[in-house]
Amino acid sequence: MALSNLQQTLELIKQNKTILLTFKQDWTGDALSGALALAEVLNKLGKQVEIVCADFQISTNLSFLPAAVIKKNITSLQKFIISIDTSATKIGEFNYDSEENKLNIYLTPESGAFNPQDVTTATANYKYDLVIIVDSPDLESLGEVYEQHADFFYNTPKINLDNSNKNEYFGNVNLVNLAAAASCEIIYELIKAINENLIDENIATYLLTGIISATKNFKVAGVTPRTLNLASWLIARGARREQIIQNLYQNRYLSTLKLWGRVLSRLNNDLDDKLVWSVLSRQDFLETSTAPEELVEVIDELIVSMPKTEIIALIYEDKKNGLNEIKAIVYSAKNLNALKITEKFNSTGNQTIAKFTLTNINLAEAERLILAEIKTKIQFPI
Numbered sequence: 001m002a003l004s005n006l007q008q009t010l011e012l013i014k015q016n017k018t019i020l021l022t023f024k025q026d027w028t029g030d031a032l033s034g035a036l037a038l039a040e041v042l043n044k045l046g047k048q049v050e051i052v053c054a055d056f057q058i059s060t061n062l063s064f065l066p067a068a069v070i071k072k073n074i075t076s077l078q079k080f081i082i083s084i085d086t087s088a089t090k091i092g093e094f095n096y097d098s099e100e101n102k103l104n105i106y107l108t109p110e111s112g113a114f115n116p117q118d119v120t121t122a123t124a125n126y127k128y129d130l131v132i133i134v135d136s137p138d139l140e141s142l143g144e145v146y147e148q149h150a151d152f153f154y155n156t157p158k159i160n161l162d163n164s165n166k167n168e169y170f171g172n173v174n175l176v177n178l179a180a181a182a183s184c185e186i187i188y189e190l191i192k193a194i195n196e197n198l199i200d201e202n203i204a205t206y207l208l209t210g211i212i213s214a215t216k217n218f219k220v221a222g223v224t225p226r227t228l229n230l231a232s233w234l235i236a237r238g239a240r241r242e243q244i245i246q247n248l249y250q251n252r253y254l255s256t257l258k259l260w261g262r263v264l265s266r267l268n269n270d271l272d273d274k275l276v277w278s279v280l281s282r283q284d285f286l287e288t289s290t291a292p293e294e295l296v297e298v299i300d301e302l303i304v305s306m307p308k309t310e311i312i313a314l315i316y317e318d319k320k321n322g323l324n325e326i327k328a329i330v331y332s333a334k335n336l337n338a339l340k341i342t343e344k345f346n347s348t349g350n351q352t353i354a355k356f357t358l359t360n361i362n363l364a365e366a367e368r369l370i371l372a373e374i375k376t377k378i379q380f381p382i
Contacts (some may be wrong), residue, residue, distance in 0.1 A: 009175050010190075013042070013047070019048070019129065020128040021042075022035075022051070022052045022132075022136075023050060023142075023352055024053075024135065024141035025144060027056070027135075029212075030210040030211075032210075034134045034206070035051050035134045036051070037184065038132065038134070038204050039275065041198050042169075051071065052070065052145055054143035054145045055144070074145060078127070084107065092109055093108035101133065124158060126152055128155065130158075133159070133162075133170075134161050134183055135161070135163075141350035141351075158173070160174045160176060162351070163179075163181070166352060181215050181220070181222040182211045184211050184214065187372050200238065205239045205243070209248075210237040211227065212233055212244055212245070220304065221307065236258065256290060256297070258287075260298055260301070262288065263280065263295070264278075266278045266279055270371075271379070274308065275311050276306055278313075279363060279367050280314070280317065281316070282324065295314050296329070299312055308331065311333070311338075311374060313329070313333040315328045325358070328342075328345070330347070339354045341378070342371055
């Protein structure tokens with residue numbers, strides 16, 4: 001009988017010692033928390049684990065999590081081996097130096113001489129035996145972590161853990177559950193299959209953080225009795241719910257609330273509320289002492305407040321090297337592909353959230369151009 005996806009996942013974890021955990025560059029609290037929880041469990045099993053996310057930078061509301069362990073890129077993925085046949089001639093001395101982007105290695109034999117045919121080179125195996133990818137729809141969403149190491153991802157076994165209906169089932173094993181409200185629910189089931197007793201207060205806190213973050217504090221439609229029962233179990237296990245709620249929802253600066261006010265006061269809608277958007281000038285950020293990075297939290301609130309909405313777009317002015325730019329964040333709250341909708345603008349990101357920059361255009365013109373393209377793609381999808 002064929003093994004189930006869960007059984008295959010357990011077997012891969014059992015067989016491999018060195019594991020890379022990674023998640024999409026435009027990460028979520030669910031992805032971060034799930035990776036931290038799984039990493040701690042794997043460490044308890046004696047595995048060597050590294051967590052990597054492209055250009056990772058922790059957000060203020062999740063800074064209570066131990067995100068310092070997360071690396072921004074993959075380093076020292078392979079070793080290059082230079083071998084010398086010493087069966088006939090032994091090495092007496094060894095030294096090296098570098099000059100003009102060249103490394104010179106000097107070998108002095110005890111007697112006789114080395115020949116060029118005594119030297120061979122090889123590339124060692126990758127330092128990771130297994131890749132586990134959390135809360136990511138596809139490999140491209142990993143950003144440079146994937147782009148710079150595509151061969152590694154192609155040649156290394158991959159476990160794909162996700163709950164999104166946009167997932168492309170890119171793993172060698174796909175532990176994807178569309179009925180789960182959060183990827184952390186799936187990770188809990190995996191840990192439970194390994195040994196539920198491995199879940200301590202910290203791991204319970206990470207898992208509950210991911211669930212609360214993904215469900216907007218249990219307000220989204222995907223919340224099920226199973227989700228609530230799991231949250232209750234994690235709290236009983238020692239999850240620090242008060243700490244999570246305080247950081248995610250209560251410790252908001254007055255400046256951030258002012259920015260939200262600007263966004264909400266300029267909120268527009270069209271296509272029977274399927275499309276919602278707002279526009280911010282550079283002056284709005286200056287007057288509220290905020291930064292564009294805080295807009296992602298605004299999107300989270302809009303998702304909860306507007307269940308009919310399929311696309312949320314925030315268009316704003318920014319300045320780079322003294323030059324004004326128009327930037328946009330386009331979020332797909334339903335089954336639409338944000339990257340496909342905005343492909344005309346060379347957007348980056350993933351199917352859920354896409355970002356792009358326009359130059360040599362003012363804010364009003366950019367708004368018209370962007371909205372016209374989004375409306376066309378919503379009404380006449382390819």
